[in-house]
Amino acid sequence: MMKHHCQRPEAPRRIVILGARGFIGGAINARLAAEGMSTVPLGRAELDLTATDAASRLKSILQPADVLVVISAVAPAKTVPMLIGNLHLLEPVCEAISRLALSQVVYVSSDAVYADDSNPVTENSYVAPSTIHGMMHSAREMMLRSSTAAPLAILRPTLAYGPEDPHNGYGPNRFRRQAEKGEPINVFGEGEEQRDHVFVGDVAGIASLSIAHRSEGIINVATGNSISFRQVADMVAAQYDGRVRVVSIPRPGPIPHLLHRFFDITGCYKSFPQFSFTPLRAGLKLSMQPVPR
């Protein structure tokens, strides 16, 4: 359960968002702006974290009492150079925030930090990443934790989907693209792996609440409902009035070691009791419309 430094929601003076032009960053920025919060959205064009002067530039942007949201990453990190590159991206951030009295730092991490486990994942589950991507996020969490005295909120979203997702990862986004092209939706094997899929607007919603309450601690951003890829594919296909088929294709590799992942989201119920997640069917419909920016 997160610790709220503001029991009643209270807008911070300003929120600086690193990685605001990305899929999740964009959704968070749009949500905060729609709620009337003052944001400073920064993408690579505004602040290149690989530049040698990135730390000093960020220092000149940040003001005491700001909330800083950190999302910038080259994701998913699949290789060792990507891992190292992502850690380097955060180095100037850590340097810039180490002596600043920020109101809060929010880091958007990933559920990939958790060990593969048959038990439902909670915020108390073991952090033992089995992928480079998970290791990258785990290391970056630690980098931030050791660099700031401000309350640190770590959001660990599971598989996020929604409009404008630039990735074509296996799941709702790819299924929708295949359907839009009039192609069959391909599922690997029987598509039996069960996963939790969270609408990107809900990731933004939890981020907004975490900021409004200046929350500290870890929160998983998952709906608590896991369903098979086959069911997701069928739901997407159903939105195209029977014009799209779901086709089983051979798996590119062996069946994943972690066949299913479930979440126990009691921590979210306790931290943000009035928040409700968008049901997958409704989220898929929303994904067919562009998000207003």
Next chain:
Amino acid sequence: MSGVLVGFAGMTHLGVNSAAAALAHGFRVVGYDADAGVIEGLRRAEPPVLEPGLPEMLRLHASRANYTADVAELLHCDLVYIVADVPTDDAGKSDLASIRRLIEAVSGALARSAILVVLCQVPPGFTRDLPLPSERLFYQVETLVFGQAVERARHPERIILGCADPSAALPAALAEFLSAFACPILPMRYESAELAKIAINCCLVSSISVANTLAELCERLGAEWSEIVPALKLDRRIGQHAYLAPGLGLAGGNLERDLATVLKIAGETGAEAGLISSFVRNSRHRRDWVLRVLHTEVLPSSSDATIGILGLAYKENTASTKNSPALALIECLSNWKIQAYDPLVAGSSVSHPRFVSGARPEDAVKRADALAVMTPWPQFRSLDLEAVASAMRGRVVIDPYRTLEPGKVVGAGLDYFTLGARPLRGKRRSDT
């Protein structure tokens, strides 16, 4: 009547029931407590705790009981039991300071030949470290069960006795007293007895955890845990009295205390205790079952829902709310209106911004969007479910302990959620 005079220091739940059992077996008793109000109540046969049959027993044997707030009156006792509560913190860790102070005060008042028996829940190593002559110092395992305390104190299955030398004969007064209970006496070294108490509780927790884990599977598979339990109980290796009822995790404090003690000792000695950590995790997971049902079934569609709660005590027949699942639930529902009823627990013990306490069960039910039966008080079984359905605004009844009759709940048109089974959807009036 026996000539042995038995003292009990600490008129707690354990203390009063132990004293009552000694009285029932024909002994004279001195009951000491520093709280004069508690002593006054006992003199009127009004114990400070609720236990079926306890006031009657105290009244019946009042002529052999001397209740006092003066520790010096223990001077003439042949043996004295230390029966104080050992407080625990939220993590289940014991605070032993108060019991050490009590033992110091009592041992200073004892006759030179008197025997001192520690009957509280203490960690292994505690008794041997006490600065008392070992031939006069014993540790006895207590197996208090709230709601059955009188019966269990009078008729224990066995007496587990920690001694400095288990092979030595017991002192005459202690032997006479213990033999009155007509059950096996198992002398063993202090540490073994102290750990035996913990071992008993770990076995109980093990059964509870198995029941909770498999009950959750039943909820997801459509199996019925209540159908499986009789099959387990007829297995001699499991037994009729096994703790197989699913629940909302561990409550009451004593079981949690022993788990915390095992984890502490394992941490200090390098022993592997992953199993115990799993028990703790499972207990926390199951404790929030009602909250999850509410968030799945009621709260997303009703932003201003009213939740009715029947029962605040951690179990029936007690006013104790230590680690009460009801109170834990209420704490997580600060955004919603709560209306509750408990036969014994006062509403003033609840801290919640929108909490209303009623004088009758009906007060908890009226216009509720969901009803949660959080303590299986027997009187809830006789609720008029048709009247409940008429009074409620919503249809959801959450009854983890199966206090209500599921068929009647559904028959009244309500949806029924219980541990160990799939939800039952109520028959809507329009369906018939």
